[in-house]
Amino acid sequence: MYFYPESSFFLQAIPSHSVRRSLFEQYVKTRAEEERREKRAAHKAAIEGFRQLLDEASTDIDQHTDYRAFKKKWGNDLRFEAIERKEREGLLNERVLSLKRSAEQKAQEIRAAAASDFKTMLREREISINSHWSKVKDSLRNEPRYRSVAHEDREVFYYEYIAELKAAQRGDDHEMKARDEEDKLRERERELRKRKEREVQEVERVRQKIRRKEASSSYQALLVEKIRDPEASWTESKPILERDPQKRASNPDLEPADKEKLFRDHVKSLYERCVHDFKALLAEALSSEAATLQTEDGKTALNSWSTAKQVLKPDIRYSKMPRQDREVVWRRYVEDISRKQRHENYQEEKQRDYKT
Known part of the structure; x- marks a missing residue:
């Protein structure tokens, strides 16, 4: 084994055996990782190179190409x-499969x-079902x-067309039936709306009638409280009634014409x-006894209004009777008495005459 002097120098620089071992293992690990990266890069480059080869050979590759021919x-x-x-x-099959799919789609x-x-x-x-x-x-x-279609597809397309016609016919029938149902449903909805509107209107009419009746009763009570003169006029009485603290004369449920009519009825x-009471007074005061009482000039309460007034004036029923109608009612009463008297005499x- 060859020994590098500089290696001895580095070994002596790191006297600890454990440190030297650790550094060596780290170096080996780092170098192995670098080799793996280099190998992966080389493999990736080889893959990319093969793909470039496939691109260059594209004219020789179609959906029927196999590995042996390539x-x-x-x-x-x-x-x-x-x-x-x-x-x-x-990679080749991947390229061929892509071409095959494109061909099938086309x-x-x-x-x-x-x-x-x-x-x-x-x-x-105009072929029909x-x-x-x-x-x-x-x-x-x-x-x-017709001739441009493959022989085996002609009959298939024909029956597809017939099926589409039948489906369309069923769809038309279904659509027509659905439209009829929708029309009936809309008609029922309209009837329900009308019925509901009528019911609401009827309820409102009843409520309005009740409110109007209550307003009329309230207004009549106001008339009883405020209007006691039978000769009262609507023009003069209206402002008096409108000053009512309870606002009975301004009820929105009572029309102005209704108020005036209630006033006139009152x-x-x-x-x-007053007429009834005055007639009762006449019946009480102008008895047969009163009729026999004559003044110096021969007038009685039955043939002279001035004489009758003297008899009637002390009674409050006389003053309550409207002035312009007192004599008229008296004359009618006297005429009735005279008519009865003549009938009795007859x-x-x-x-x-019958007895004689």
Whole structure:
């Protein structure tokens, strides 16, 4: 073994055996890692070189190429021998598989285009679901789109087209049925909405009627409290009613016309009560006894209004009766009494004549 003097120098510089051993092991480990990296880099370069070879040989590679044929032509290339056979076959098969997939996709596209043209031809010829293939194919033999399709695909495309027609027909029937169902559903929804609207309107109408009735009752109570004169006018009374602290005259559920009507009904009721009381007064005061009492000029309470007034004035029912109607009611009352008296006299005379 050759001994390097400088090695002895370095060994003497590191007197510890354990340190020297550790440094040596570290060196060996580092060197091994460097060799592995170099080997990986070389292998990677070899792989890349083989891929470049495949690119250069692309004109000789198609979807049918196998390893033996490729090796026969390119086996002497250094890039071919630079990697293991397993890797070469894998990379070649990967390239061939890609070409095969592309070819298959292209073939599918060509077949799909041919199928589309074939079905367009059938549609133009107005082929229906009731047509028969045996008759159809005879009528299409001279059609270029028929001949351009592979023999084994013609019947397949024909029955695909028939199936599509049937599916479309079923779809149309289903769509029509679905539309009918949708129309019926929309009609039911409209009816439900109308019914609900009517119910809401009816509920609101009932509520409004109740509110209006309550407002009318409240307003009538206000009239009883504030309006006691049967000769009261609407124009003069309206401001008085509107000053009500409870706002019974400004209820939104009561229309202005309704308020005026209630007012006039109330005043009419007051007037009728006054007339009723005044008639009762006449019946009490203008008795047969009062009728016999005459003034110096021969007037009685039954033939003279001025005389009757003197008899009636002390009673409050006289003052409550509207001034312009007192005499009118008195005259009607007197006429009724006179009519009754004449009728009674007539009956008495009739009975006397009958007895005689």
